[in-house]
Amino acid sequence: MLLNTKNIYKSYNGVPILKGINLTVNEGDVISIIGKSGSGKTTLLRCLNLLVEPDNGQIFFLDEEITHKKANINKIRENMGMVFQSFNLFNNLNVLENCTLALQTVLKLPKEKAIERALYYLEKVGMKEFKNNNPNNLSGGQQQRVAIARALCMEPKLMLFDEPTSALDPLLIDEVLSVIKGLANEGMTMIIVTHEMKFAYDISTKIIFMHEGIIAESGTPQDIFFSPIKKETQDFVKLIKSQSFI
Amino acid sequence: MFIILSNSFFNKIAYLLENYYSIILYGLGITFLLSIVGTVGGFILSLSLTEIRLLKVDKKRDNRSVKMLKRSSLFVSNSYVTLMRGTPMIVQSMIIYYGIAGLKIFPWWNPLTAGLIIVTFNTTAYISEILRGGVESINVGQMEAGRTLGLTKRQTMRKIIWPQAIKNSLPAIGNEFVVNLKDTSVLSVISVVDLFFAVKQAAGKTYAYVEAFTIAAVIYLILTVSANFFIKHLERKVGQVQV
Numbered sequence: 001m002l003l004n005t006k007n008i009y010k011s012y013n014g015v016p017i018l019k020g021i022n023l024t025v026n027e028g029d030v031i032s033i034i035g036k037s038g039s040g041k042t043t044l045l046r047c048l049n050l051l052v053e054p055d056n057g058q059i060f061f062l063d064e065e066i067t068h069k070k071a072n073i074n075k076i077r078e079n080m081g082m083v084f085q086s087f088n089l090f091n092n093l094n095v096l097e098n099c100t101l102a103l104q105t106v107l108k109l110p111k112e113k114a115i116e117r118a119l120y121y122l123e124k125v126g127m128k129e130f131k132n133n134n135p136n137n138l139s140g141g142q143q144q145r146v147a148i149a150r151a152l153c154m155e156p157k158l159m160l161f162d163e164p165t166s167a168l169d170p171l172l173i174d175e176v177l178s179v180i181k182g183l184a185n186e187g188m189t190m191i192i193v194t195h196e197m198k199f200a201y202d203i204s205t206k207i208i209f210m211h212e213g214i215i216a217e218s219g220t221p222q223d224i225f226f227s228p229i230k231k232e233t234q235d236f237v238k239l240i241k242s243q244s245f246i
Numbered sequence: 247m248f249i250i251l252s253n254s255f256f257n258k259i260a261y262l263l264e265n266y267y268s269i270i271l272y273g274l275g276i277t278f279l280l281s282i283v284g285t286v287g288g289f290i291l292s293l294s295l296t297e298i299r300l301l302k303v304d305k306k307r308d309n310r311s312v313k314m315l316k317r318s319s320l321f322v323s324n325s326y327v328t329l330m331r332g333t334p335m336i337v338q339s340m341i342i343y344y345g346i347a348g349l350k351i352f353p354w355w356n357p358l359t360a361g362l363i364i365v366t367f368n369t370t371a372y373i374s375e376i377l378r379g380g381v382e383s384i385n386v387g388q389m390e391a392g393r394t395l396g397l398t399k400r401q402t403m404r405k406i407i408w409p410q411a412i413k414n415s416l417p418a419i420g421n422e423f424v425v426n427l428k429d430t431s432v433l434s435v436i437s438v439v440d441l442f443f444a445v446k447q448a449a450g451k452t453y454a455y456v457e458a459f460t461i462a463a464v465i466y467l468i469l470t471v472s473a474n475f476f477i478k479h480l481e482r483k484v485g486q487v488q489v
Binding site for chain 2: 049051053069073074075077078080081082084086088089090091092093101102105106107147150151154
């Protein structure tokens, strides 16, 4: 068991967003979190690496309680990569420096080693030739691929994707999805919040359907998309199918 | 020492320049020195001041003494900025210069030293306000990206946030320099021999007030216009401002 949450609660200004989340992630899992906007998907994902501090409940990662107030958050985050909806590449650094910064600052790798590793992962996402570019001169899809490489450089045990294609031009979505698919095939453990249902169906080992702050239903892609049990899930799937995403 | 002056405006200006150029040049040098030291010194001090003002109390992870320390630092640093920005520099000059002179413990205390300190402390407060805005204007995603890679808050600030915030703040900091070129004239109230004070002396001796201060106006204008030109050049060189 890689990650485990117990009864996560979170509210903003008295409005409950997460109402008791229990989630287990095993090594090799590819978990997609789906659901309507406002159901708490992104908040849940951001709780997992403590970008959002849960009000209540516990999170265990690599057998350590990371919600404990003495836990070393920085150390924990080294093993948990995150890819954001809006890429968040460092604007004052070029592509290569974006990837080497944490390797040199956090892992204290010597410069040559850091560059070597960064180039390896940039090549993997097909961005090696852009290593000297400024992030602002890249398309959204290219920026997101660099952001994925940057996270991979830390060689994390778990990758979190927060709607990685939501900010992209439809024509650029596929290049990012195929990179993520490649990672899934290599056995990377990941949690993906997404609105790309076909993609979620194709790559996930498990789908989590969230509704109003709770995990309404979870199961294999087959279960969720073809024999959902709960009414909310059925409605959601029906809606998606009517839009012919699957 | 009465001197019969020519009646013509330009002749008086020529006379002033001829006879008082050395003190005017000296005053110009002091004005320049005050502005440079004030802006550069203020910028350096404001980096630390702004770091303190940006402290955040972590309710869960800070222990009680850290919380206390952070809260009192925040109070002191914010009060400093309010005080410096909320009172005129001319009033600050009087209090600091005569206050410290009255203590009679620093034999080296003189108007110029006081002036340099006052303009630096004053500019620190203004630039700190500029930098705070600069840091807060950087997208929160930059900090989040740094933190998720395992960088500490301090590392992310130093490597990611500050470089962008300073770059974006350069035009406003340059503007502080231009403001200082003009506003250091208030230091003449404690007898700092800056451009204003020098010209006033020349004027007092010749009674050619309009002519003398016309010279001052032209010199100030040349200073500010060339400073603006230099700042524009610097901005272009540093590159396009990005948010």
